[in-house]
Amino acid sequence: MMEDKRGTEVWIDPEAVRANTRLFRDVVGSQVKVMAVVKADGYGHGALRVARAALEAGAGALGVATVLEGRALRDGGIDAPILVLGAVNAGEAEAALEMNLDVTVFHDAWWEALVRAAERLGRRVRVHLKVDTGMGRLGVTPAEALQIWVPRIVNHPLVKWQGLMSHLACSDVPDTLPTRQQLSQFLEVIEAIRASQTALPPDIHLANTAATLRFPGTHFTMVRVGLGLYGAVPYAGAPALTPALTWVSRVTQVKRVTHGFAIGYHHTYRAGADETIATVAVGYADGYRRALSNRAEVLIHGRRCPVVGRISMDQLTVRVPEGLAVQPGDVVVLAGRDGAAEVTMEELADWADTISYEMLTSISARVPRHWDRFQS
Ligand SMILES: *Cc1c(COP(=O)(O)O)cnc(C)c1O
Numbered sequence: 001m002m003e004d005k006r007g008t009e010v011w012i013d014p015e016a017v018r019a020n021t022r023l024f025r026d027v028v029g030s031q032v033k034v035m036a037v038v039k040a041d042g043y044g045h046g047a048l049r050v051a052r053a054a055l056e057a058g059a060g061a062l063g064v065a066t067v068l069e070g071r072a073l074r075d076g077g078i079d080a081p082i083l084v085l086g087a088v089n090a091g092e093a094e095a096a097l098e099m100n101l102d103v104t105v106f107h108d109a110w111w112e113a114l115v116r117a118a119e120r121l122g123r124r125v126r127v128h129l130k131v132d133t134g135m136g137r138l139g140v141t142p143a144e145a146l147q148i149w150v151p152r153i154v155n156h157p158l159v160k161w162q163g164l165m166s167h168l169a170c171s172d173v174p175d176t177l178p179t180r181q182q183l184s185q186f187l188e189v190i191e192a193i194r195a196s197q198t199a200l201p202p203d204i205h206l207a208n209t210a211a212t213l214r215f216p217g218t219h220f221t222m223v224r225v226g227l228g229l230y231g232a233v234p235y236a237g238a239p240a241l242t243p244a245l246t247w248v249s250r251v252t253q254v255k256r257v258t259h260g261f262a263i264g265y266h267h268t269y270r271a272g273a274d275e276t277i278a279t280v281a282v283g284y285a286d287g288y289r290r291a292l293s294n295r296a297e298v299l300i301h302g303r304r305c306p307v308v309g310r311i312s313m314d315q316l317t318v319r320v321p322e323g324l325a326v327q328p329g330d331v332v333v334l335a336g337r338d339g340a341a342e343v344t345m346e347e348l349a350d351w352a353d354t355i356s357y358e359m360l361t362s363i364s365a366r367v368p369r370h371w372d373r374f375q376s
Pocket residue numbers: 037039085167207208209210224225226227228
């Protein structure tokens with residue numbers, strides 16, 4: 001395949017993914033399964049490779065958002081359990097069954113499409129019942145779960161009840177009350193199922209990355225870990241994870257400008273003195289968001305250089321500190337380490353007024369991914 005050679009690239013360290021997976025294995029203990037969440041192409045890192053690394057390090061299942069994402073993993077030879085976490089178009093029910101994907105269930109039309117597909121194919125479908133305990137997104141109410149869904153699932157001969165799940169809305173904020181309330185709702189559902197003499201499914205899961213680390217009571221029999229696998233920090237003060245991704249670009253031109261010289265679209269920056277400006281081969285079409293204009297910093301030769309002027313579609317400009325020798329071709333670290341210096345995804349996200357999840361999944365497809373540790 002032809003690959004872009006500008007030198008704007010992402011490097012992903014497989015050992016970081018493995019180390020992070022092992023850390024979560026240690027946190028939950030041997031009785032609890034770790035589902036590696038690799039939706040959105042593994043949060044921009046490459047789903048297939050992340051999935052392989054996580055499984056090597058002891059993950060027991062994979063989570064994706066769509067049937068197509070599940071297919072990519074199956075086509076890549078992955079035979080571990082894969083759960084489609086998101087809503088599935090009824091027209092994809094057969095495809096999901098044929099690829100042996102687990103699905104979540106939460107409304108009638110989808111249930112009927114699924115059951116019809118199972119009947120047509122003569123195959124059993126593995127379902128996870130999603131209960132809305134306070135996220136307000138997908139899921140049935142606790143009452144619907146008990147009165148309608150659990151009986152419906154356990155009584156259907158072509159349905160295997162694999163999981164009971166819910167999703168937390170506030171596990172990464174300081175206020176723990178919403179999480180405790182959701183947890184107690186979930187526990188009530190579990191208790192009521194037990195009281196009705198119905199066997200619980202093998203996978204009972206509530207926790208994402210932040211909850212896995214902060215609330216051991218949310219582990220049940222499985223945790224769904226996304227962000228932490230990639231080494232991004234889920235909340236301030238979280239245990240030290242290893243960032244898997246380094247995002248680099250290259251200097252394309254270096255120029256000396258005089259005091260007052262204006263840079264970039266709409267002249268949002270003027271040189272405050274005689275300055276050295278380096279142009280860099282990355283822009284918002286690569287996912288280096290325009291909101292970072294005049295806010296972010298990059299690393300060149302281990303030194304922080306401020307982004308000055310508007311970020312363009314394919315380029316940006318930085319001010320080079322006086323005395324730092326920079327030439328076209330030099331490496332620019334956008335996120336990651338350069339010697340002792342580091343720009344974290346969380347910093348980038350803060351500068352762009354967003355979250356690291358969005359920064360990671362915004363790195364666009366034209367940026368080549370290299371599955372190796374970055375060596376500066
Ligand atoms: C994305 C997702 C996760 C993973 O969340 P992280 O915060 O990245 O760990 C877990 N569960 C569901 C349902 C998700 O959609």
